[in-house]
Amino acid sequence: MKLKPHHFHFLFTNLLLLLYQIHHSQAQPSTYGYVCSPNTNTSGYPCQTYVFYRATSPDFLDLASIGDLFSVSRLSIAKPSNISNPSFSLLPGQGIFAPISCGCNPVQNKTLNFLSFANLTYTFKKDDTFYYVSTHHFGNLTTYQAVEVVNPTLVPEDLQIGSDAYFPIFCKCPNITQLQNSVNFLVSYVFQPGDSLDSVASKFGVTKQAIVDVNRANIGPFDTVFVPVAKLPHLNQPPGVAPVVGVVEKKENKGAVVGLGVGLGICVLLLVLVCGFWVYREAWFRRSMEEEGLKEQKLEKGGRKYMKEMEQNLLLADVSDTLDKYRVFEIDELRKATDGFHERCVVQGSVYKGFIEGKVYAIKKMKWNAYEELKILQKVNHGNLVRLEGFCIDPEDASCYLVYEYIENGSLYSWLHEHNRGNLKWKTRLRIAIDVANGLQYIHEHTTPQVVHKDVKSTNILLDSNMRGKIANFGLAKSGCNAITMHIVGTQGYIAPEYLADGVVSPKMDVFAFGVVLLELISGREAIDEEGRVLWMSARDVWEGTEEEKTRKLMRWVDESLLNESCSAESLMNMMGVAIACTNKDPSKRPSMVDVVYALCKGDDFFYEISSNDFSTSSLKAR
Known part of the structure; x- marks a missing residue:
């Protein structure tokens, strides 16, 4: 993309950075990020931590825009940053603390295994580049080289407006000793040109040596350093600046006061007339109610209306801290978007396709109170999870609607088992498997408390225009794990044995269901056949015997459409091995999703040169 003149206002600082890198290249850390160990017993990953962010003109001078950038609410920034009013504007360079979820993430690179970062999703706008977004938007909290590592399929010179990319924000979690x-x-x-170790230590109330112990002695401008603190320091913020909206001149105020006085007088007169009419009407109406049953019916109707209003108000109160993060739609907007929720707009079940202001959405009508699902969704933000755009509460009956991004290519189930059967190439299937694994790893490792989806299946995996997988439908999701429930829910063929037998809810039940999805991708078979036989049980028969016997049986068992491709038996065996491990009857012997992502990514097929046509849907559409 071609740079515009406004990009060059920070040219001087970037020249300083370039000179520093030339003269101090030996002392620099890897520009790709910071290596980590995924061993949670010693490393302390994952964790919730903070970045020190400086407000940037002109795009990021308010908490709403910064919250959108880091995918958090304004309140979650205002409280730790000592900002009394989240609506106030910020001054350029004003420092704040933004919360992030830090994890030890596997990367798809042959020389790097695991890097420590918070995985944020950014949607490209006009004239954006990896470099510009890293330095200007994220304030050098990442580098363009790191962005290229975690987005191996994107071409930096050909970024499409509206497309998404992961931006790895550098972070670290305290190890067990530090804790x-x-x-x-x-x-x-981010170390600034005018900073010194002494000044940074003073800002955070720690010693210079404490910073050196965590980092290294040679720290230069725009390096990311990690400051060890027991608690966040108190930031002395300047007086807040009220938003520009609503500011008027004194002369206008005077006229407004006069007009307001006249308006209030008229309103009071009208109110008296309306109240008099209402009193007369009520008296007449009560006299006309001769039967006691009519009175009871009126009371019952009023009670129901009151309870619905209470339910609506309670739901709004429960999600009040995320109202700035999500759009609150009006019910009339949704009715217009779906032609009155007409059946021709139905995508699947109670999900409708609707157009609002020229943009297409998926609108899900809830059959129950959506508080639990909203509570889960407000905690998660990842490119492999279907993004919630907003919600709506119908004031008539307090029913709830969730408004999601619309995913163009429908479910994985339809591509494997219905009209698109056989059109998924092996590399596409592998890419989808890795996408879903990344999404599950995120909800298991990067949320506190961790989230268990509980309903992973091919119908809940959606494919976007680039055939990238996204996990949908958090209606059964559970926050927290290792719980026991007597209410067993889910889909036959995907339910883990320990959950079916004892009601044990844990991330390992998602791992089991994901293993079944892998078996679907390999075989093209459904999770449970017409005779009631489950796929994961029949797969275990394939995986018996010597390596030669396993390979021979697997080649007879795989989806026939894959046999016409050049995918290697080694790649098929690798995914099959992961699937068998995931569907182990003993949950303690199943791998974590971190291990699954690593195992799927290490296959040689994934590192072959991938052209943009490999994931194109133009040749895959059903005729």
């Missing part, structure tokens, strides 16, 4: 020494956070801080 025992009361280091609760390692705050990500």
Whole structure:
């Protein structure tokens, strides 16, 4: 993309950075990020931590825009940053603390295994580049080289407006020793040209040596350093600046006061007349109610209306801290978008396709109170999860609607088992498997408390225009794990044995269901056949015997459409091995999703040169 003149206002600082890199290249850390170990017993990953972010003109001078950038609410920034009013504007360079979820993530690179970062999704706008977004938007909290590593399929010189990319924000989690020494956070801080170790230590109330111990002695401008703190320091913020909207001149105020006085006088007169009419009407109506049954019916109707209003108000109160993150739609908007929820707009079940202001959405009508699902969705943000755009509460009956991004190519189930059967190439299937694994890893490792989806299946995996997988439908999701429930829900063929037998809810039940999805991708068979036989049981018969016997049986068992491709038996065996491990009857012997992502990514097929046509849907559409 071609740079515009407004991009060059930070040219001087970037020249300083370039000179520093030339003269101090030996002392620099890897521009790809910070290597980590996924061993949660010693490393402390994943964790909730903070970055120190500086407000940037002109795009990021308010908490709403910064919250959108980091996918958090305004309140979650205002509280730790000592900002009394989240609606106030910020001054350029004003420092704040933004919360992030830091994880030790596997990367699809042959020389790098795991890097420590918070995985944020960014949607490209006109003239954006990896470099510009990293330095200007995210304030050098990442580098364009790191962005290229975590987005191996994107071409930096050909970024499409509206497309998404992952931006890895550098972070670290305290290890077990640091936690025992009361280091609760390692705050990500970008070293400025005028900074020194002494000044940074003073800002955070720690010692210079404490910073050196966590980082290294040679720290230069625009390096990300990690400041060890027991608690966040108190930021002395300047007085807030009220938003420009609503500011008027004194002369206009005077006229407004006069007009307001006249208006109030008229309103009071009208109110008196309306109240008099209402009193007369009520008296006449009560006299006309001769039967006691009519009175009871009126009371019952009023009670139901009151209860519905209470339910609506309670739901709004429950999600009040995320109202700035999601759009609250009006019910009339949704009715217009779906032609009155007409059946021709139905996508699947109670999900409708609707157009609002020229943009297409998926509108889900809830059959129950949506509070639990909203509570889960407000905690998650990842490119492999279907994004919630907003919600609506119908004031008539307090029913709830969730408004999601619209995913163009429908469910994985339809591509494997219905009209598109056989059109999924092996590389596309592998890419989808890795996408879903990344999404599950995120909800298992990067949310606190962790989230269990509980309903992973091919119908809940949607494919976008680039055939990238996204996990949908968090209606059964559970926040927290290792719980016991007597109410067993889910889909036959995907339910883990320990959940079916004892009601044990844990991330390992998602791992089991994901293993079944892998078996669907390999075989083209459904999770349960017409005779009631489950796929994961029949797969275990394939995986018996010597390696040669396994390979021979697998080649007879795989989807016939894959036999016409050049996909290697080694790649098929690799995915089959992961699927068998995931569907182990003993949950303690199943791998974590971190291990699954790593195992799927290490296959050689994934590192072959992937052209943009490999994931094109133009040749895959049903005729």
